[in-house]
Amino acid sequence: MTQYKHKSDTKMVPVPSMAIVPERDIDKAPVLEARHLGIEFGGLKAVDDFNLTIGKTEIAGLIGPNGAGKTTVFNLLTKVYQPTTGTVLLNGKDTAGMNTVQANKLGIARTFQNIRLFSNMTVEENVRIGLHNQVKYGMFSGILRLPAYWSQEKKQHEQALDLLSIFDMQHMADVKAGSLPYGAQRRLEIVRALATHPSLLLLDEPAAGMNPHETEELMENIIKIRDKFQIAVMLIEHDMNLVMGICEGICVLNYGRVIAKGTADEIQQNPVVIEAYLGKQKEG
Amino acid sequence: MRKCEVTGKMKMSKKLRSNLITYGIVIAAFLLCQLALSGSIEGFKMSRSLKGQLVPICVYIVMAVSLNLTVGISGELSLGHAGFMSVGAFSGIVMSSWLVSAFQMENETLRLILAMLTGGAFAGLAGVLIGIPVLRLRGDYLAIVTLAFGEIIRNVLNCLYFSLDGANLYIGFNNPNLPGKVIVNGPMGATGVSKIATFGMGFALILFTLFVVLNLINSRSGRAIMAIRDNRIAAESMGINVTKYKMMAFVTSAVLAGMAGALYGLNFSTVTASKFRFDTSILVLVFVVLGGIGNIRGSVIAATVLTILPEVLRAFSDYRMLVYAIVLIVVMLATNSPLLFNLMEKCRTAAARFTRGHAKAQGKEGDAA
Ligand SMILES: Nc1ncnc2c1ncn2[C@@H]1O[C@H](COP(=O)(O)OP(=O)(O)OP(=O)(O)O)[C@@H](O)[C@H]1O
Ligand SMILES: [Mg+2]
Numbered sequence: 001m002t003q004y005k006h007k008s009d010t011k012m013v014p015v016p017s018m019a020i021v022p023e024r025d026i027d028k029a030p031v032l033e034a035r036h037l038g039i040e041f042g043g044l045k046a047v048d049d050f051n052l053t054i055g056k057t058e059i060a061g062l063i064g065p066n067g068a069g070k071t072t073v074f075n076l077l078t079k080v081y082q083p084t085t086g087t088v089l090l091n092g093k094d095t096a097g098m099n100t101v102q103a104n105k106l107g108i109a110r111t112f113q114n115i116r117l118f119s120n121m122t123v124e125e126n127v128r129i130g131l132h133n134q135v136k137y138g139m140f141s142g143i144l145r146l147p148a149y150w151s152q153e154k155k156q157h158e159q160a161l162d163l164l165s166i167f168d169m170q171h172m173a174d175v176k177a178g179s180l181p182y183g184a185q186r187r188l189e190i191v192r193a194l195a196t197h198p199s200l201l202l203l204d205e206p207a208a209g210m211n212p213h214e215t216e217e218l219m220e221n222i223i224k225i226r227d228k229f230q231i232a233v234m235l236i237e238h239d240m241n242l243v244m245g246i247c248e249g250i251c252v253l254n255y256g257r258v259i260a261k262g263t264a265d266e267i268q269q270n271p272v273v274i275e276a277y278l279g280k281q282k283e284g
Numbered sequence: 285m286r287k288c289e290v291t292g293k294m295k296m297s298k299k300l301r302s303n304l305i306t307y308g309i310v311i312a313a314f315l316l317c318q319l320a321l322s323g324s325i326e327g328f329k330m331s332r333s334l335k336g337q338l339v340p341i342c343v344y345i346v347m348a349v350s351l352n353l354t355v356g357i358s359g360e361l362s363l364g365h366a367g368f369m370s371v372g373a374f375s376g377i378v379m380s381s382w383l384v385s386a387f388q389m390e391n392e393t394l395r396l397i398l399a400m401l402t403g404g405a406f407a408g409l410a411g412v413l414i415g416i417p418v419l420r421l422r423g424d425y426l427a428i429v430t431l432a433f434g435e436i437i438r439n440v441l442n443c444l445y446f447s448l449d450g451a452n453l454y455i456g457f458n459n460p461n462l463p464g465k466v467i468v469n470g471p472m473g474a475t476g477v478s479k480i481a482t483f484g485m486g487f488a489l490i491l492f493t494l495f496v497v498l499n500l501i502n503s504r505s506g507r508a509i510m511a512i513r514d515n516r517i518a519a520e521s522m523g524i525n526v527t528k529y530k531m532m533a534f535v536t537s538a539v540l541a542g543m544a545g546a547l548y549g550l551n552f553s554t555v556t557a558s559k560f561r562f563d564t565s566i567l568v569l570v571f572v573v574l575g576g577i578g579n580i581r582g583s584v585i586a587a588t589v590l591t592i593l594p595e596v597l598r599a600f601s602d603y604r605m606l607v608y609a610i611v612l613i614v615v616m617l618a619t620n621s622p623l624l625f626n627l628m629e630k631c632r633t634a635a636a637r638f639t640r641g642h643a644k645a646q647g648k649e650g651d652a653a
Contacts, residue, residue, distance in 0.1 A: 078521055080517065080520075080521070099520070100517075100520040100521050101520055101523050101524065101525055101526075104520075104521055104522065104523035105523050109521065109522075110521055112517075112518065116515045116517060116518035117515075117518070118510070118511050118514040118515055118518065118519075119514070120514060121507075121510065121511075121514070125507060128504075128507060129507055129508070129511045129519065129522050129524070130522050132504065132507075132508055132522060132523060132524055133523045135504055137503075137504060138505070139500065139503070139505045139532060141503075142499060142500060142503025142504055142505050142506070143495070143496055143499045143500050143503070144499075145499060149503065152504070153504075156504075192522065193521075193522075195522075196522055196523055
């Protein structure tokens with residue numbers, strides 16, 4: 001794991017809100033603050049009293065056994081669900097009452113556990129959808145093919161290829177998204193999310209279905225993305241190599257509750273975490 | 285990097301080519317009809333009944349293409365498209381009569397254009413009013429509610445009375461006692477309409493519709509509309525305003541249907557609201573489904589063929605509609621059959637190899653390099 005030096009480079013320090021953020025973020029407002037976040041589904045508390053702070057350029061991990069409520073946390077952060085308790089602050093702004101579109105415009109973008117690409121569209125068109133709010137021309141310029149249409153379309157095309165080049169996918173621009181191999185679909189989802197210019201990128205099991213080689217590459221690329229765009233990344237992942245390798249702060253969820261928070265080393269030694277995972281393994 | 289630019293251009297030209305083929309088919313068909321109408325070639329003439337069908341064919345093409353925008357591109361099953369057509373028809377007729385009565389406007393082309401714009405505007409307004417409640421619904425519910433709105437529009441039109449006295453327009457709801465010359469008479473419909481619709485204008489309206497719909501599809505807004513259709517949650521999380529773009533597709537579709545309605549209304553001397561019943565909506569939907577959902581060129585062809593077909597089937601007299609139904613079923617089976625699809629695909633590749641074999645081989649070499 002020597003190539004992922006970032007982990008040891010970054011010193012994690014506590015801030016007044018009791019969260020642990022990378023030292024370099026210490027005087028900046030955190031990109032995300034979740035406060036007492038909770039949601040119930042017909043009596044079942046899928047997420048309960050979830051508190052988390054993520055620094056501006058932190059790579060954070062959210063782990064936990066199956067059904068722990070990880071994806072539900074993402075759905076709460078992106079406002080797919082409205083929380084029954086608590087709220088989320090994005091770049092210091094309260095997102096209470098916002099919808100998914102507004103949350104995205106405020107700077108949060110995500111990928112999905114069960115891939116949600118526009119599978120009948122080409123790779124480039126998928127990225128262009130991500131660039132939707134970056135490109136400004138209206139319906140009439142589009143229909144009448146006014147100069148704004150041509151200049152903005154050209155810009156969009158260039159930006160799309162530029163973003164695809166992160167994963168070396170430019171040559172696939174005209175391929176139907178649905179016909180891509182699984183790993184490439186996951187990478188395309190990341191590119192599409194990045195196209196919305198987020199300040200926080202949420203990745204839901206980005207390495208699922210990837211082979212070890214692809215996962216290695218993905219780890220490098222996540223760090224590359226963070227460094228290039230200076231954004232925070234939060235990822236859900238079952239691949240512990242990936243999580244322990246690149247996450248500067250890790251949050252462990254079990255039955256909807258946070259059972260541990262800390263750096264990779266702290267988490268690995270935490271008896272509560274070990275119990276949660278071993279207990280799970282015994283069942284399986 | 286250079287290679288990407290090349291592929292980007294190739295894709296654009298592929299879409300452009302497909303669109304140009306669609307325009308080309310329409311223009312070629314129009315020219316052929318003009319040739320047949322002029323009768324300059326011996327034996328190449330148009331029957332009287334077919335002549336009478338020319339404007340309705342144009343109207344149904346526009347109806348089918350505009351409905352395809354809602355059903356195919358936006359992915360909402362709308363069963364009330366004839367409602368927008370009727371709003372367009374009646375507002376267009378009233379506008380045309382008013383222009384004569386108020387300004388003694390004799391220029392029929394100008395009157396027709398203004399009537400069509402009026403029809404489009406009022407249908408668009410109806411589209412906004414109906415879209416606000418309807419587009420909150422999804423799937424089957426939306427279909428049922430659009431059906432209901434289509435029927436409501438028809439019933440409201442059945443109660444409307446319009447009359448003209450010079451430049452004054454009088455409107456009565458369930459009240460036939462209006463001053464001046466009555467132009468729309470409740471359930472009796474519009475009578476004494478001056479038939480100013482022309483085949484040329486129908487052709488122009490088709491081109492206009494294709495221009496609007498095809499350009500919309502290949503733009504930022506169109507991509508947003510299709511993204512919402514393909515995956516609503518993903519589109520929302522990309523920051524796409526779902527209501528706005530659904531509304532855009534729905535209202536554009538209504539405006540085009542209204543313009544087609546105005547053309548249709550001004551093609552007959554009498555028009556009643558019962559011409560725009562539920563079965564008209566279904567008929568247009570049949571054109572869309574048979575032409576291929578989301579396939580604009582398919583809608584044009586299906587609307588043309590299926591409007592002419594009953595005329596051609598006159599030879600079967602009483603069994604006409606039976607044969608029509610059988611043809612529909614066969615076409616439906618054929619277009620959905622994977623066997624036929626594969627066969628056509630094979631033919632296409634074979635043809636492509638045959639005609640462009642040399643050029644293509646060269647292109648491939650260039651690509652690999
Ligand atoms: N919309 C919903 N309605 C009812 N229950 C739900 C809903 N969404 C999630 N749940 C429940 O909440 C719990 C947490 O689900 P979630 O998908 O967040 O788990 P997860 O941690 O992402 O698991 P996995 O690792 O399998 O992806 C589960 O028990 C699930 O059944
Ligand atoms: Mg999950």
